[in-house]
Amino acid sequence: MSTKASRSAARLMISPAVVLLLMWMIVPLVMTVYFSFLRYNLLSPGATPWAGWDNYYWFITDPSFNDAIWNTLALVGGILVITVVGGIGFALLLDRPMFGTGIIRIMVIAPFFVMPTVSALVWKNMFFNPVNGIFGNIATSLGLQPIDFFAEIPLLSIIFIVSWMWLPFATLILLTALQSLDQEQLEAAEMDGASWSNRFWYIMLPHLARAITVVILIQTIFLLSVFAEILVTTNGGPGTATTNLTYLIYVSSLLQFDVGMGSAGGVFAIILANIVAIFLMRMIGKNLDA
């Protein structure tokens, strides 16, 4: 139905977005890859000789690299488990009939709208502080030794904070998916004598499978880049206990000014994120055809 004229008009309308995104993607990407092969430190200006694979070699053999990889995996994995399991629980709960659904749902979802630096600092000071924090207060009043969260269990503390922010996201998406479930199907199963756990395992969970996958993939993309929460609470420490890949790259590029090594790390991060992205894109693409 579209005429030749309208088609060329359409092309003209898309082009600003396409050109800008192309530049936004290609220019920095090419620069990152190029820098990663140079010996280039902002503190030692002058020549930036070709370094071959040296930056990659130094980045990967640095002892903090190993820690950063494990911390990244623990961070992403831990938060995914908490938010997906908790999100399914919350979604099932909020889907039930109750009074004041609107208010309760708002309370559950609110943490998602809190900016990362605020939630990190609030948890750090008002809750995790061993002297003045609420958890410390409760422990002391029960006669227990308060935990110094960021000294004793730093990574777990960060997992906790970030989970608090992402649990609402998982809940919201799983709840949306759950509400599209055909109620008659559930009622029929109930009339046939299926127990609640059978209805959950054989009807609800399979129905949620797709939404769960989407939650896992999207969160993984964002969680690989957790940064602000680490910066304002532990600065990656103690030692490298809370340094993830993103934070390690930040340290080498903007604190040690090692452009070459930071870029090598950047290439590494891009590859890691792309592995996840391929699966996510495939799922979204399928939905586009339907």
Added chain:
Amino acid sequence: MARAVSTKQKSINTAIAGTLGFLMFFPILWILILSFKTEEDAIRAPLEVLFSSGWTLDSFAAVQARSDYFKHFSNSVIISLGSTILGLLIAIPAAWSMAFVPSRHTKNILMWMLSTKMLPPVGVLVPIYLIFRDTGLLDSRTGLTIVLTLMNLPIIVWMLYTYFKEIPGEILEAARMDGASLREEVLYVLTPMAIPGMASTMLLNIILAWNEAFWTLNLTAAKAAPLTAFIASYSSPEGLFYAKLSAASIMAIAPILIMGWFSQKQLVRGLTFGAVK
């Protein structure tokens, strides 16, 4: 047909969900309370805080006096509104043409745009930082607005596309049958139907830009720092500051919390790229 549920069962559900919801919300409620307390009261044991008599607005005044809060607040407003409006201006024509004049490339373009969103920001931190340093965009609102526009452009295009897609084609045909010109068709038929979608896209994007904390922390210093970076300056404690931190936090998150409550549904659509409906 929904089943009849006993009031007792409903009450039990309410009690369980209400308790858990309260726990999730508690940190926000707590800083709201602390923000109206004096610094001395704010570090007392939780129950003492609650029953301490003094309620004061001092902390809000102190935050403004200490660090020029409104400068950072207006930075946040300018950057998030600016990047959203700029993004909409670029995205509306693109999404419009893909939804109403689809070609065989449309799907590929959409998927490619999405793929740019998958690029981890830290992967391009070094080049963006150097480009900004060399062009004088470091610590400038212009620079940050540009970065956030480009960062969220794929989400805007996608959301608008899914909204435009839902406008039924029959309506256009009917308008054409009635003799509407292309201009009238766009102005009087399409635009009114597209406005709600555009509004929700705008809302979600303002929220995302307001809370963005990677680029804002890395590309700004004192001058252009929005609230995300301003709050981070509270991470080095200097004496008693719980009440001030609470007051600053409440002012930083209140506008977005309110907008967020209105955009729950759009959030799902916007952040899952239509994969969950």
